[in-house]
Amino acid sequence: MTETTMPAPDRRPGFAERMRAAASSGRLSAALILLPPALILFTLFVILPLGESGWYAFYDWNGYGTPEDFVGLRNFEQMFGHSVFSVAVGNTVKILVISLLVQMPLALLLALLVYKQTPSNAVFRLIFFVPYIMAEVAAGLIWSFVFDGNYGVTASIATTLGIDRFFVLADRDLAFYAIMVVIVWKYFGFHMMIYIAALQGVPDDQIEAAQIEGASRTQIVRHVQIPHIAPAIAVSAFFAIIGALQVFDIIIPLTNGGPSNQTHTIVTYLYEFGLTRLRIGYGSAVGVVLFVAAVLTAVFYQRIFMKRGAS
């Protein structure tokens, strides 16, 4: 196959020659048939909207006609000056912190408890994975039932205990803690599965060698298993960060951003203040900020990950 495309050996082939070689071997026509559908779809529905986000962000525009009212950086100034946006960013950071400091350690602990292939472990793994397979909206609705102080599970608990009814999701301070409980409930199983896969890849002889040398269970976890699954932990942290940036579906059925806008995340903020009020320019500016955050995450992750790979 390579013989047919080999150029004259005495000099490097030019662009035209390379294309001609590709054409004569049928590679070019194959590419011209197989690539365009993906390129067109991706460009039209991913890249163009993304670029347009960066364009609309500088206009005051309600989405009708073409954007004409150029406002420079005013959308961004307004956003960074808006107290609800700060709340949304703060909440997104809170989700991130809870993911890294509560969810991931919990997932790791559980993974260590159930990674071995036994029938009872398989049952526990399945139970822990159930919340992850259901839609966020369904999870949100189920928990809005749990937290409903009038008709839901907390009403029932209050009746049983003979105490006053309590309204978790209507409380400015409590509501977001409730949301974080739901987030941990929904996603710890996902992180656990990543760790389980990695733990099952730790060579048995390393663990046995440590045991023979008298290492305790904790020492084996700390010095053999965790170092071995470090790449998986890094991957799970990456998913946690990207996940924290996009929380939306869970919030809508639980609080819809309320009470008094205290439970917004960046995406619910974008939806509420960009789309429902038809301020496409303003919402696009939020999208741009979200994009920058996501790209910075990816770049930082690569940096840290590459470094670790090199050392």
Added chain:
Amino acid sequence: MTAHVWRNLARLTVLLIVSAFVLAPLWATVMGGFKTNAEIRTAAFSVPEAWNLEFYSGIVTDPAFWRYMGNSLLISSAAVVLTLIVGSAAAYVFAQVKFFGSEFIFSYLLLGLMFPFATAILPLFIKVRDIGLLDTYWAVILPQTAFGLSLAILLFRTFFQQLPKELFEAAYIDGCGYVRFFLRFTLPLSTPILATVGVFVFVQSWNNFLLPLVVLNSRDVFTWPLGMMQYRGEYVTQWNQTLAFVTLSLVPAVVFFLAAQKYIVAGLTGGAVKG
């Protein structure tokens, strides 16, 4: 010996507590669909005093429920088929055809991995509206497919690269072109990866909420997450109705998961470990 017993006991206690944390809301949900509202309010976790079937049967006989489910099924299946065809074709070029500039195009198509769907949702809404697709199935299918392509192409290419090259060389000598080879040999040899990608696209599309919320307005085309929210809005004070709806909506997902478990876990761990 006793230390061993204690450790096992502690382990079991942790596992049971977390299981209770996971299952209690689900238990209350499933049971709630059988209870009167008064009973839900006083005893959320108990087994129903009388098993009221009216709420579940009310959902099952509601044509709207089946319409939402049907719409979701149609949209998700179309997204799967489209992603598999378009994504595998492109990945095949990057894995086995290659030409000057193909690596650059490959990197371009992977850009979708870098940012969340929501970043471009508003311009996407405008675009879908301007093309005239608003409130149609395509308004969900096409963007969904486009955003799923990056991961699909990455997974497909990795798999295609592992297929034996000798096979192609033999076929090429026999006069088989690239496209024919792709259809006749590459695709049939790739069923495991087609299944994994297909399952992922399906689950993602089936559970998607933001995109349908933004581009679908009329109940005729609502997917089930939208229908469920709509339903909740109509029965604010009657949880038994909503809980029956939620429970029944989860049945297909659970059945699908149990059937496709192998591929879900394979995709999850395969992608994760490679990172």
